[in-house]
Amino acid sequence: MKRTLTTMLPPVLVLVALLTAWQIGVQVWNLPRYLLPSPWLILCSAWQEQSRLLAGMLQTAMAAVGGFGLAVFIGVVTGSLLGASQRLQKGFYPIALLLQMVPLVAIAPLLVIWLGYGLRSTMAAACIVAIFPVLASTLDGMRGTDPGLREIFAIHHAGRLARWWKLELPGSLPSIVTGCRVAAGLAVIGAVVGEFVSGYAGDQAPLGIVIVSSMREARTDLVFAAVGLSACVGFLLFGIVSGLGWLLLRRWHASAVQEN
């Protein structure tokens, strides 16, 4: 309990100090709410629009989690394949690198044409931006496998699949977990950007749609509320990934053992 408090207290104190300074600043300089609403006003607006915002949060979370899941699956499989063959790696890795350079805003309208409006397109957008960190970290982990252990597996005539499953994949886990942590935040950004062009509006509108429609209405308070909630989705996803990572690594890896 004391340890949790020690960990949580500093960021909470910083957050409270920042919010207080923000609130005071808005009041002292009498800033108009379309320019910079106070945290209190944002909170009040979020409370008034809670059903719309929570429904939006759920939709965005679904897209982000779906896209993230896809990114992890494709990233780990592709990273493992590239890690298993130098030739594949030389041929495909530079192309995989292009994924990181893709300007999502530019291809999001194409996703609508290819996949239609709604969840499929937003999940695809989330997946595209989240896939590279997972792929790169998997590949890094595979490359870092101890050659001595590889030799032991070879002496015992272990097949490729057995070597991957029992040696390379577990050995890559710390690196994959790190990649997944980065990808978790990116997936939410990808989902929200995807929603800008492909999300359904209405009662169940995702946060991306809430943000753009609130911008048109000059409701900066709601824009902040929606952005804050999308950050919460990212934070939540990051927390879940970190928790799962800890569960997988706690018994043997230095990073998790230290946390214990």
Place this chain on the structure above:
Amino acid sequence: MKPIRWILALVTCLMVATCNDPTSAPGLVQIRLQLNWVPEPEFGGIYAAEFDGLFREAGLEVEIIKDPGGAAVQQMIAQGVCDAGIVSGDQLLQFREQGGDLVAIYSVFDHTPYGIMVHAAGAPETLKEVWQGTGILAIESGLPIWKFVDATYGASTRKQVPYGGAIAQFLSDPTLAQQCFVTSEPPLMDIQKVPVKVFSVSDIGFDPYSAVVAIRRDGMKPEVQKKFVEAMQKGWQRYMANPAQYNPRIAALNPAMAVEAMNLGAKRMQPLLLTPWTAEHGMGSMNPARWQAMIDVLHSAGVIKTRPDPAVLMQWPLASTKP
């Protein structure tokens, strides 16, 4: 020279380069005018005034900035990012409720060009049937005009998706209905030889000023406003008299819209700009009673909570000569 001095010299050069605008002429009043869309016939008169040097003749140096790229023009004006901008009257009203204080000095359209476009094959008979139909409806959610339609016919039963201004999705989905400016997308469809049916929102009793030139209340001296409005008026007169003369140059600024489509769009603008009101009071002038009607409609639809006096939302800089 030490690296730090190189960096300082480079920064100084950059600062000097960004501070001095080589194109600005001495003695001219600078106005940055932010459009809310890409160059199209709906801004034809403004470009005509620019191309023909009407702004310069009036002692103004007007920089026309196209497409804000998703940023809210009303906020850009209020913050001084630009001196004037094109916004819709209903957004101006909504902005006022959020603490903004802008005033409209010129209206491009006397009647709103907003409409809903559907494929002609099997098209419904009325806007109500479109609104309550099935399929996808691509609109800019949050715009007061669609909130009014919602309040009139009930929330649309169609699946609403964002409108991005593109026509690719419309072309590929025969059930899709999308918002349009009757002067913009329908002419593009004509060029593509895709038959469409357009339902104008003004036909169902809501006819806001949908493209007004707005400024900060104290952002422009009255004599500058007068010169600015007069130059725009002359520009619009010239453009409407002969749009084909100006459209190739506007199309060069917006290659996505062909000259042919711009000519068609300009033709469709005639009844929206050249009305009995503008004939009597001058192009660009606004009727306070129309502002009042817009305020009443949006108030009863629940879009706005207060009912300001139209006089705080609009002014006519040529008041001494025209209405």
